[in-house]
Amino acid sequence: MTHRYVMSVDQGTTSTRCILFDARGRLVSVVQREHQQHFPRPGWVEHDAAEIWRNLARLMPEALARAGASAEQIVGLGIANQRETTVLWDRRTGAPIGRAIVWQDTRTDRVVEQLTREPGAKRVRELCGLPLATYFSAPKIRWLLDQTPGLPERAECGEVLFGTTESWLIWNLTGGLHITDVTNASRTMLMNLRTLSWDDELLDFFGIPRAMLPEIRSSTEVYGTTTTVVPGIRIAAALGDQQAALFGQTCFAPGEAKCTYGTGSFLLLNTGQTPVRSAHGMLTTVGFKIGAEPAVYALEGSIAVTGSLVQWLRDSLELIGTAPEIETLARTVADNGGCYIVPAFSGLFAPHWHSEARGVIAGLTSYITKGHLARAVLEATGWQTREVVDAMNADSGLALSTLRVDGGMTANNLLMQIVADVLDVPVVRPMVAETVSLGAAYAAGLSVGYWPDLEGLRRNWHRAGQWQPTMAQARREAEYVNWRQAVELTFGWMRPVDAARPPGTDVVDVILDDHRRMENLLRELRDDDADRAGVLRELASQLSAHVAATERVLHTDPAEGLVPEDPDELERVVQAHIRDEERTLLNELRRTLSPSDRTALGRAFTAERTRRFAP
Numbered sequence: 001m002t003h004r005y006v007m008s009v010d011q012g013t014t015s016t017r018c019i020l021f022d023a024r025g026r027l028v029s030v031v032q033r034e035h036q037q038h039f040p041r042p043g044w045v046e047h048d049a050a051e052i053w054r055n056l057a058r059l060m061p062e063a064l065a066r067a068g069a070s071a072e073q074i075v076g077l078g079i080a081n082q083r084e085t086t087v088l089w090d091r092r093t094g095a096p097i098g099r100a101i102v103w104q105d106t107r108t109d110r111v112v113e114q115l116t117r118e119p120g121a122k123r124v125r126e127l128c129g130l131p132l133a134t135y136f137s138a139p140k141i142r143w144l145l146d147q148t149p150g151l152p153e154r155a156e157c158g159e160v161l162f163g164t165t166e167s168w169l170i171w172n173l174t175g176g177l178h179i180t181d182v183t184n185a186s187r188t189m190l191m192n193l194r195t196l197s198w199d200d201e202l203l204d205f206f207g208i209p210r211a212m213l214p215e216i217r218s219s220t221e222v223y224g225t226t227t228t229v230v231p232g233i234r235i236a237a238a239l240g241d242q243q244a245a246l247f248g249q250t251c252f253a254p255g256e257a258k259c260t261y262g263t264g265s266f267l268l269l270n271t272g273q274t275p276v277r278s279a280h281g282m283l284t285t286v287g288f289k290i291g292a293e294p295a296v297y298a299l300e301g302s303i304a305v306t307g308s309l310v311q312w313l314r315d316s317l318e319l320i321g322t323a324p325e326i327e328t329l330a331r332t333v334a335d336n337g338g339c340y341i342v343p344a345f346s347g348l349f350a351p352h353w354h355s356e357a358r359g360v361i362a363g364l365t366s367y368i369t370k371g372h373l374a375r376a377v378l379e380a381t382g383w384q385t386r387e388v389v390d391a392m393n394a395d396s397g398l399a400l401s402t403l404r405v406d407g408g409m410t411a412n413n414l415l416m417q418i419v420a421d422v423l424d425v426p427v428v429r430p431m432v433a434e435t436v437s438l439g440a441a442y443a444a445g446l447s448v449g450y451w452p453d454l455e456g457l458r459r460n461w462h463r464a465g466q467w468q469p470t471m472a473q474a475r476r477e478a479e480y481v482n483w484r485q486a487v488e489l490t491f492g493w494m495r496p497v498d499a500a501r502p503p504g505t506d507v508v509d510v511i512l513d514d515h516r517r518m519e520n521l522l523r524e525l526r527d528d529d530a531d532r533a534g535v536l537r538e539l540a541s542q543l544s545a546h547v548a549a550t551e552r553v554l555h556t557d558p559a560e561g562l563v564p565e566d567p568d569e570l571e572r573v574v575q576a577h578i579r580d581e582e583r584t585l586l587n588e589l590r591r592t593l594s595p596s597d598r599t600a601l602g603r604a605f606t607a608e609r610t611r612r613f614a615p
């Protein structure tokens with residue numbers, strides 16, 4: 001008898017996996033390839049979409065070969081993917097336009113800051129269920145369009161296309177089908193959560209042309225057939241990876257929840273057929289949509305940094321050689337020794353949504369060892385989960401009674417115990433830890449009739465591990481207070497220096513903003529990837545406009561004279577200018593002028609500076 005399988009692709013943040021599952025939901029073959037993470041500047045995270053496609057093109061035949069199977073034995077393909085990551089490509093050539101901007105990337109923090117002040121900002125969350133944040137696709141698309149002259153016009157006439165990575169892969173696999181599924185579309189900030197279609201008000205707000213967007217389809221339906229790599233396979237499902245994990249954990253009914261612990265961690269609660277608005281920092285998102293049935297919604301608590309903090313300890317601090325070693329290191333100590341790490345590397349996501357937050361290590365004393373740091377890393381995942389569960393309970397009015405977990409980090413038994421302890425509920429892990437892939441396979445299998453219904457899938461779920469809470473209540477509460485105090489230290493770390501201040505701001509602040517902007521340019525000059533000539537030109541224009549405004553409005557006699565052409569000299573002059581002005585002029589202005597005079601001067605300074613600025 002010829003066996004038949006479902007093929008599943010999990011296009012994740014760090015790697016792409018291709019897995020074949022049999023009818024009982026068992027793994028038949030697994031292959032995986034990592035792709036490169038590009039960090040060209042602080043806060044920037046990029047992927048090469050062409051590399052991701054090349055990886056998939058190798059993985060699909062490899063997965064078949066491992067199982068000794070042919071394309072005819074594959075009943076359907078389901079794709080799960082990292083969400084929000086933004087790929088633009090040329091419709092004609094199929095080539096990506098620049099690198100993809102990854103969901104963790106914070107380069108759009110200023111774009112987002114500006115957008116929050118625009119009329120219409122309040123409507124965004126109402127329409128799409130998401131808070132304005134760097135995390136989602138729309139600000140990333142806007143940023144990309146703003147970068148290249150001519151790109152907005154090309155996008156307007158559909159020459160430049162947008163997609164998240166499932167769209168990009170389906171486009172390549174089918175030779176030009178431009179679609180997305182409703183769960184991925186719900187992460188762009190451009191889809192109306194009720195109508196499940198692109199929303200004109202949102203498109204206008206972000207200035208994004210409809211012509212560049214894919215068609216929105218259900219999560220399970222046959223979209224088309226592969227024409228390349230392994231031709232003839234029906235593509236029968238697509239879901240964002242966290243929604244796929246919800247499906248793989250068989251959280252099909254309202255009230256069922258799971259948390260996936262990978263690069264980041266994502267807790268999703270099925271809320272049934274009506275979108276629930278969060279009052280506590282959760283996202284409202286689409287959970288899945290089976291064929292023509294109504295969509296099922298979810299509340300989501302997204303945590304940006306959990307497994308990636310372990311990677312940071314391994315790759316940047318080199319305190320461990322492999323991710324599992326963190327457990328051994330953390331077990332060398334009995335507790336955290338008073339140390340807390342809040343990994344706000346991409347700002348803080350749920351429930352805080354502070355894009356400007358940056359990470360802290362708090363409570364350091366000379367007593368702290370690398371063992372304590374390792375424990376603080378694991379506890380950070382525990383406490384971040386606790387914050388999200390508290391918010392989720394407050395939104396749903398229910399208390400979570402057990403937590404279903406999955407993902408790479410759940411191999412860590414100490415971490416699972418910590419999660420049970422800080423939540424004070426049991427944590428359970430299923431037999432198949434590859435829940436994202438399993439969910440995509442389930443969705444594709446349902447779509448083509450390989451599995452008849454959801455109930456049959458539920459019977460495949462088997463418990464493999466369970467952790468009971470053992471922490472004393474008083475200790476749990478005391479630790480949580482410390483954690484929250486550490487979180488507060490991360491807020492407001494980055495000020496949006498480039499955001500134009502409204503007219504009428506204190507002149508001291510206006511000048512300080514100029515200084516920070518120039519310092520940022522000096523930092524850029526030290527980056528090997530920077531366009532040096534461009535940055536130098538910008539720096540010279542900034543300095544010249546700033547000095548002219550200072551002279552004209554504050555009647556000072558700046559020491560600099562002309563803006564030097566020599567780059568080293570320019571750097572020196574800028575640094576000296578900032579140092580001198582902050583030591584003398586600014587203190588004098590604070591001391592001698594009334595707040596209303598400083599405000600009037602601030603207005604004049606801004607006007608003069610704008611007039612003199614010649615980019």
Ligand SMILES: Nc1ncnc2c1ncn2[C@@H]1O[C@H](COP(=O)(O)OP(=O)(O)O)[C@@H](O)[C@H]1O
Binds near residue numbers: 014261263308325415
């Ligand atoms: N034993 C472990 N303890 C703690 N973290 C781990 C362990 N094993 C893997 N990880 C972390 O889990 C993440 C990988 O999980 P995975 O589910 O494959 O992530 P993703 O799908 O986001 O790429 C990595 O960030 C890694 O640091």
Ligand SMILES: O=P(O)(O)OC[C@H](O)CO
Binds near residue numbers: 262
């Ligand atoms: O690829 P993962 O598992 O890190 O998941 C990323 C999420 O989809 C981001 O929203």
